[in-house]
Amino acid sequence: MFAPKLNPNDKLDVAPVLIVGAGPTGLAAAMSLARAHVPVRLVDRAREPSPHSRAIGIQARTLELFEQHRIVKPFLELGHRARVANLYSNGQRLARLDFDPLQTRYPYLLFLEQSQTERLLAEHLAGLHVDIERGVELIDFSQGAAGVQATLRHPNGRDELLRPSYLIAADGAHSFVRHRLGIGFDGKTFDQTYLLADLQADSDWPDDEFHIFASGEGLAALFPMGGDRARLIADLPVPVAQSVNAGEAKSGPSVEECRALVERRVHHRVTLSNLTWSSYFHLNSRMVDRLRVERVFLAGDSAHVHSPAGAQGMNTGIQEAFNLGWKIARMLAGGAPERLLDSYHAERHPIERDVLRQSSMLTQMAGAEHGPMKLMRDHVMPALAAIGPLRDAMRRTVSELSINYRKSPLTLERLLDGGPRAGERAPDARVHVIDGPLGRLPGVGCLFDLHDPGCFSLFLLVNPTGEDDIALAPATITVAHAMRDPDLDGFVKALENIMPNAVRVWRITDTRGEGAHSLTDNYGRTRPAFYLVRPDGYIAARGRAPSDVHALLRHCDIWFGAQDTSVERHVERESRED
Numbered sequence: 001m002f003a004p005k006l007n008p009n010d011k012l013d014v015a016p017v018l019i020v021g022a023g024p025t026g027l028a029a030a031m032s033l034a035r036a037h038v039p040v041r042l043v044d045r046a047r048e049p050s051p052h053s054r055a056i057g058i059q060a061r062t063l064e065l066f067e068q069h070r071i072v073k074p075f076l077e078l079g080h081r082a083r084v085a086n087l088y089s090n091g092q093r094l095a096r097l098d099f100d101p102l103q104t105r106y107p108y109l110l111f112l113e114q115s116q117t118e119r120l121l122a123e124h125l126a127g128l129h130v131d132i133e134r135g136v137e138l139i140d141f142s143q144g145a146a147g148v149q150a151t152l153r154h155p156n157g158r159d160e161l162l163r164p165s166y167l168i169a170a171d172g173a174h175s176f177v178r179h180r181l182g183i184g185f186d187g188k189t190f191d192q193t194y195l196l197a198d199l200q201a202d203s204d205w206p207d208d209e210f211h212i213f214a215s216g217e218g219l220a221a222l223f224p225m226g227g228d229r230a231r232l233i234a235d236l237p238v239p240v241a242q243s244v245n246a247g248e249a250k251s252g253p254s255v256e257e258c259r260a261l262v263e264r265r266v267h268h269r270v271t272l273s274n275l276t277w278s279s280y281f282h283l284n285s286r287m288v289d290r291l292r293v294e295r296v297f298l299a300g301d302s303a304h305v306h307s308p309a310g311a312q313g314m315n316t317g318i319q320e321a322f323n324l325g326w327k328i329a330r331m332l333a334g335g336a337p338e339r340l341l342d343s344y345h346a347e348r349h350p351i352e353r354d355v356l357r358q359s360s361m362l363t364q365m366a367g368a369e370h371g372p373m374k375l376m377r378d379h380v381m382p383a384l385a386a387i388g389p390l391r392d393a394m395r396r397t398v399s400e401l402s403i404n405y406r407k408s409p410l411t412l413e414r415l416l417d418g419g420p421r422a423g424e425r426a427p428d429a430r431v432h433v434i435d436g437p438l439g440r441l442p443g444v445g446c447l448f449d450l451h452d453p454g455c456f457s458l459f460l461l462v463n464p465t466g467e468d469d470i471a472l473a474p475a476t477i478t479v480a481h482a483m484r485d486p487d488l489d490g491f492v493k494a495l496e497n498i499m500p501n502a503v504r505v506w507r508i509t510d511t512r513g514e515g516a517h518s519l520t521d522n523y524g525r526t527r528p529a530f531y532l533v534r535p536d537g538y539i540a541a542r543g544r545a546p547s548d549v550h551a552l553l554r555h556c557d558i559w560f561g562a563q564d565t566s567v568e569r570h571v572e573r574e575s576r577e578d
Contacts, residue, residue, distance in 0.1 A: 016040070016332050018150055018164040020177060022132045024055070024114065025300030025317035026170035027121035031069060032325025034128040035454040036535070038332055041162065042130060043152060045137035049122075052277055053113035053198055056223065056231055057311025060099075061400035061425065062318055063106040068453050068537055071124045078120075079112035080226030084209040085398075089378050090216065091267030095385040102395055103517075105428060108208070109311060109399075111225050113198075117314075138176060141167060143295045166328050167296045170321070173284070175302035181293050187286030187356070190307070190363065193241035194233060195253045195261075197278035201230035202271040213266050214377060216369050220265040232272070233308065234261045236280070244280050252278030283307045285360045287352055291345040297324055304352045309362035312355045315400055319536075320348045322453070326535035329454075334502060334562035340410075343559075347405045358397075401425060405538055412532075412541035412555040414548045418524025419531075422542050426451070426533045429522040431508040434462065444511050447519075456503045456560070457533040458495065460545065461523060464509045491549040498553065498561040503532075532556070 017033055019026045022044035030042045058075065066072040085097040099107045122132055135155035142149050148167045152160045169177030178185065201222060205211065212221040220234040236244065240257075255275040262270055287304040291297060300317030324344050330336045365377045384390045396402035405411060406423035413422040420427060428448045435442065436450065451457045492505050510519045523531065530552065532541040540560075541552050 016165045017168065017328060018043070018138075018148065018162060018166070019168045019170060020044075020138045021170035021172060021300070021302070022046075022049070022118070022122070022134070023170060023172065023300065023317075024117055024121065024314050025321050026168070027118060027125060027132075028318040028321035029168050029170060029299060029325050030125055030130050031121065031128065032322050032453065032535070033329055034125065034130050035069065035452075036326060036329035036333070037454070038329045040130055041133065041164070042125070043133045043136040043138065045135065047135040047155065049115065049118055049134075051115055052279075053115060053231070055114045055117075055308070055311075055314035056111045056225065057315070058110040058112060058117065059311065059315045059398070059400045060102060060104045060106040060108070061403060062315045063110060064104060064425070064428070064448070065319065065322055065453075065537055067105070067448055068451055069124075071120065074120050075110065075112060075117070078116055079110040080207075080224055081108040081110055082208050082210050082224055083108045084206070085109075086209060086211045087377075087381070088211065088213045088267070090214075094378065094382045097385065097391065097394060097398070099395055099399065101392065102399055102401060103427065103522075104399070104401060107399075109210075111223055111231070113225075114314065138171075141177070141180065141296075143167075143293075148295050165295065165332060168321075168324065168328075169296060169298045169302045170300045170317070171302055173301045173305045175298070177296060178288065178298060178302050181296060183288050183290065183293070183298070185286045185288060187284060187305075190283040190285070192235040192283065193244050194235050194281050194283060195258070195278065196281060197232045197253060197255075197258050198225070198276045199230065199232065199255060199258065199272050199278075200228050200274040201232070202228055202273070203269055205268070211266075211268075214365075215265050217264045218261070220261055222262075222266070222270065229276075232258055232262070234258075234265070252280060254278075283363065285356050287356055291320075291349055292341065297328075297341075297344060299324060304356060306356045307359040307363040309359045310355075310398055312359060312400070316352065316355055319400070319403070320344075320352075322536040323348055326453070329535075330502065330560060334499060334560070336560055336562070337558070340559055343408060343410050347408050347410070351403060410534075410540055410559055412543070412551060414541075414543035414551070416524050416526040416529055416542060416544065418520075419526070419529075419542065420523070420539055422539050424539055426531065426537055426539050427517075427522045429517055429519045430511050431519050432464070432511045434507040434509060436506040437504045447508075450504075450506050450508075451533055451537065452504060453535045453537065455501075455535060456499065456540070458492070458503055458505045459531045459533065460492075460505065460507045461519065461527055461529045461531070462507060462509050463527045464512070491546065491553060494553055495556060498557050500562060502560070 016038050017040045019029050019040055019042045022042055030040050033040050063072055083099050086093055087095045137153045138150060139153045140151040147163050147165045150162045152162055169175055171177055207224050210223045218235045223231040225231060255272060259272050284305045288298055291303055299320050327340050327344060365373045404424045406421060408423055411422035428446055431447055432444055433442055496503055528545040530543060530545050531539055534540045541555055
């Protein structure tokens with residue numbers, strides 16, 4: 001470790017969380033923490049944001065999370081919606097995947113330039129009083145039991161010492177933090193060289209469909225961006241790739257090169273013009289073997305890079321930032337047990353591994369000229385896509401609505417009559433609010449509107465008639481009472497004592513005369529019941545009330561509770577007072 005030159009009079013600044021890298025992952029991490037009122041420093045060594053589009057696909061699950069953060073509207077206004085994916089082999093369409101049947105408000109893939117995604121997230125962060133410190137580079141760090149000591153170099157050459165409690169590395173595929181920690185980045189580089197181009201594409205295709213063409217000539221994919229603009233991705237012929245790899249190409253591909261590839265591979269009329277940006281790139285499929293080293297966490301491209309097939313990369317980074325953000329906030333606010341932070345790796349690393357495996361397989365299958373992969377693409381995949389349940393599974397996988405943490409130790413699952421299981425995403429639903437926090441008046445609304453990603457939401461589901469209603473706990477009910485007698489409705493107060501200022505409680509029921517996406521449709525028929533939703537929109541626990549209340553309190557105390565407010569200590573103290 002080198003010792004930076006510092007003024008002896010400099011003081012070590014303290015900030016709870018330092019985030020390195022202001023791409024979509026770093027921005028999402030800052031947003032998650034700021035929403036929970038955790039101060040952050042967000043630095044990026046680039047003096048200006050990149051103007052290039054790069055990642056363009058925003059999946060339905062990410063849009064749902066943006067909705068819960070109250071930022072989805074500008075994305076929908078600027079983005080272009082694609083509802084159908086088409087796969088071809090040698091000009092013959094093999095499969096057509098329609099996203100409309102997805103049970104979400106966003107049954108499509110939203111295409112938007114990454115530069116616009118970053119701008120919108122940065123503007124929202126500014127409203128949360130978080131600014132991106134550009135031109136500021138992390139040049140060294142160390143860590144101990146009390147926190148991290150980091151050295152930041154400012155554009156004017158000044159070095160600053162900072163002592164954050166935690167450091168989040170969102171600094172990309174060439175991550176300084178990952179290299180500094182000595183973490184391996186295992187995987188492979190694909191042999192092919194690819195081109196990427198943003199241009200005008202005139203055709204008679206519907207503008208809400210995208211197309212992937214595989215042939216003996218190679219791969220070509222066209223994704224609509226709105227206004228006749230499109231993103232083209234294609235692998236290069238071997239002679240051209242050799243020239244590019246030898247450094248003979250001084251710039252990205254020209255519009256003429258793009259036209260030549262499309263004419264040979266796309267068996268449909270497409271006229272290309274008005275190239276606005278292009279680049280060459282290599283595909284890597286790599287990931288780390290651990291996402292946490294003491295007080296340092298890896299997220300986004302610093303932890304995994306892979307093929308853009310399936311448009312999973314940016315979405316994966318954003319969602320793991322939301323997963324990590326609330327856990328760090330809970331640690332800082334309530335002193336939750338250290339094992340809560342270990343759950344970040346336990347929950348997200350298997351998902352990253354699946355994304356790498358799936359994207360690698362899709363890339364190899366799309367580019368196969370012979371052998372098992374070509375057989376799978378031309379014969380097996382169309383047969384599978386024709387089977388309804390498998391087609392539904394494909395939709396949910398691509399849209400990332402199928403992501404779940406059912407195997408996570410953070411989940412408490414009890415059998416109910418229907419509804420999502422603990423660890424799955426909490427779907428939206430039309431509900432009638434009987435009572436809630438912040439003086440919320442009764443009325444009809446959406447569950448997503450009730451959930452605040454800065455805290456947990458406890459939804460108490462009751463019958464419209466109220467004969468088995470769960471009253472919000474009166475102040476006279478103590479934690480000890482609730483633990484000794486789980487039939488008492490006071491478990492709500494007990495829960496709030498375990499996680500002070502971290503839970504909002506809503507008493508909800510079905511709306512009359514509603515059809516699809518009613519509370520019963522999406523959350524089952526068991527009444528009374530509870531669903532505890534985590535800040536990142538996944539169900540931490542579910543069960544019947546009051547029979548499963550004791551288990552809920554224990555579970556929350558073990559995983560989310562402030563250490564000086566544990567159930568055991570409350571019970572012991574209140575028993576003495578009784």
